[in-house]
Amino acid sequence: MINVAVTGLNAADSPAPGVPVIRCLREHPNWNGRVIALAYDALESGVLDRSVVDSVYLIPYPKAGKTALLERLVAIHQREQIDVIIPNLDAELLNFIALEPELSKLGIRLFVPNEEQFKARIKANLPRFSEQNGIRTPQTSLVTNPSKLNISERDLPIVVKGLFYEAHVAHTVQEAFNLVHKIAATWGYPVLLQKFIDGEEYNAAAVGDGTGRMVGIACMKKLVFTEKRKGWACVSIENGSLFEFSKKIVQALKWRGAIEIEAIYSKSEDTFHIIELNPRFPAWIYLAKASGANLPYTYLQLALGEPISEIQRSRAGVVFSNYTTNLVTDLSSIGSLFTSGEVHYEKAV
Amino acid sequence: MDSNRLNELAINDSGLIFDPSTGTISTCNPVGTLIIQSLRQGKTLLEVRDTVLEKYDGQSGVVENDIIEFCRELKKMGFVGND
Numbered sequence: 148m149i150n151v152a153v154t155g156l157n158a159a160d161s162p163a164p165g166v167p168v169i170r171c172l173r174e175h176p177n178w179n180g181r182v183i184a185l186a187y188d189a190l191e192s193g194v195l196d197r198s199v200v201d202s203v204y205l206i207p208y209p210k211a212g213k214t215a216l217l218e219r220l221v222a223i224h225q226r227e228q229i230d231v232i233i234p235n236l237d238a239e240l241l242n243f244i245a246l247e248p249e250l251s252k253l254g255i256r257l258f259v260p261n262e263e264q265f266k267a268r269i270k271a272n273l274p275r276f277s278e279q280n281g282i283r284t285p286q287t288s289l290v291t292n293p294s295k296l297n298i299s300e301r302d303l304p305i306v307v308k309g310l311f312y313e314a315h316v317a318h319t320v321q322e323a324f325n326l327v328h329k330i331a332a333t334w335g336y337p338v339l340l341q342k343f344i345d346g347e348e349y350n351a352a353a354v355g356d357g358t359g360r361m362v363g364i365a366c367m368k369k370l371v372f373t374e375k376r377k378g379w380a381c382v383s384i385e386n387g388s389l390f391e392f393s394k395k396i397v398q399a400l401k402w403r404g405a406i407e408i409e410a411i412y413s414k415s416e417d418t419f420h421i422i423e424l425n426p427r428f429p430a431w432i433y434l435a436k437a438s439g440a441n442l443p444y445t446y447l448q449l450a451l452g453e454p455i456s457e458i459q460r461s462r463a464g465v466v467f468s469n470y471t472t473n474l475v476t477d478l479s480s481i482g483s484l485f486t487s488g489e490v491h492y493e494k495a496v
Numbered sequence: 497m498d499s500n501r502l503n504e505l506a507i508n509d510s511g512l513i514f515d516p517s518t519g520t521i522s523t524c525n526p527v528g529t530l531i532i533q534s535l536r537q538g539k540t541l542l543e544v545r546d547t548v549l550e551k552y553d554g555q556s557g558v559v560e561n562d563i564i565e566f567c568r569e570l571k572k573m574g575f576v577g578n579d
Contacts, residue, residue: 347518368519386517414574463516464506 149180150227151447155235155427156184156193156200161377162469164235166193167433169200171443174436178444183227189484195474197492202227205488213242217249223489224253231256231450233443235427237311240265258450260357260403260426267400268424270310270339277421280399282392284421285344285411289337290327298323298340306341309334314376316343344420346413349386350378351393352429354442354459356449357403361394363445363459365435371468380468381431383438383461388412390460392419400424405446434467501576502536515575522573527552531566 151172155165169182184193184200187208194203204223207215216239223229232255234243243250244265247257259265267276270287277284285306290296298305298320307326308314312334317323327338347368354363366389369378393408400406407425412418428443435442438461445459484490506514511529513522524532527548534544545560552559570576 349519370519370521382514382519382521384516384519463519464514 149230149447149451150183151180152183152185152223152227152229152232153200153235154185154187154206154233154239156186157188157191158193160373161375162430163191163193164428164430164432166196166199167430168233168235168428168443169193170433171436171441172447173199175441175444180230181227183223183229185223185232189481192474194484194490195476195481197476200492202491203484203489205484209236209239209242213245216242217246220246220250220255221253224255226489229255231258231447233446233450234259237426240426256450256452258357258404258446260400264400264402265426268406268426270308270423271337273421273424276399280395282395282399282421283416283418286342288340290331290340291337293327293331293336296324296327302340302342304343306339306343308339308341310337310339314341344411344413345415346411346420348422349384349389349410349412349419350381350429350431351389351408351410352432352435352442353393353397353402353406353408354446354449355397355400355402355404355406356455357401359398359401361397361402361458362449362455363435363440363442364390364393365432365438365440365442365461366390366393367431367434367467370466378431380466381434382467383434383463383465385461385463389419396421396424405442430469431467434465435461437467438462438465502532502570505532505575507532513575518574520574522575528566531563532570535567 153165153169155163157163158166172178181201184203185206186194186203193199206219234240243257244259244262250257271289273284274287304316304318305323306314306316307323307330309330313330315326317326330338349368351364351366353361356362366384366386367381368384369381371380373379396408405428407429409423410419411422440459440461445455448455481490506516511524530548531544534547544563548559
């Protein structure tokens, strides 16, 4: 019996990966464990699903810092004897990375990159990483001062992105200016201006063992998009070039843990460009399991120090779609989550 | 025609075409399915035409042009290479 704590339980219109990660773990034939949800809000939708989680604990928001997080995790660990934590949100990862040595002393294992690896793939550093490793990424410039914003007709179309979230394509100079101000108002500066690459978007989810070896990969093409260009439906694919491209990235970063590679294939250049490298599992990770590569379980095995002899690869032709449903629960049964920051379901269904 | 590339496609009897390397999904009618299956067998344009005419009525020249047009569509959709 193993106790696995998982974050990122919100499953809203832009869902977090926590619930699909847990479903992958639970559906593995060798799974024998309990799932402890670590939530930032009592109404993160996944925490209401007792078929997914066994216990729920609120944890402090990432901005409260690593000390506050450690204190809370120590208290939870005393109750739950956590074996492994799988963090699933970008904003919390640096805190978990910083706490890995202390958590390890408590017997809690993580399988995350180090700070240097984490920072090498952030959007602002991608051009340097790409240049150093011979991997293509669209030309990118940072806007830190709006008064020096300089976009001309010849730059169009152009992609305007927030440092952590949001990306839009601008087709006119005015639209580009408006998007810079809109994104800065929401996420702050810098805002990124990225050359538009005309091509097809592809995604890969991979797991690296920290030595440069990629131990699992699942690739997909989005079929249906949300307004925010997030994939709502997708199909698994087997693409040799995307496989090699992903392997090269994992190798160059010596990535430890889960990573999502967002890429665009330029037909005219016959090459992939990195759009983003996300330091965690994607929300579509259940497709990996459904197509034969249970990457969250592979991740768990790595965290537990178990050897992975064979690379996990998904097969092509499995269609995946999100769909929304409703969860209902009696307020009294989750009341303790609001009052004492925890709730325990008797037994997962 | 690049029959190797065509051989990588997944095509079922109802005309669903799936390219496993790009995720492109499309459909074609029974005549299109027959043309693709014939091309996958490495048949020439004239052999494909004859295969179609064995099963369907049509004028030889018209069928030939239709096959060429269909191949252009396959190329446009990335289902075949430039050969």
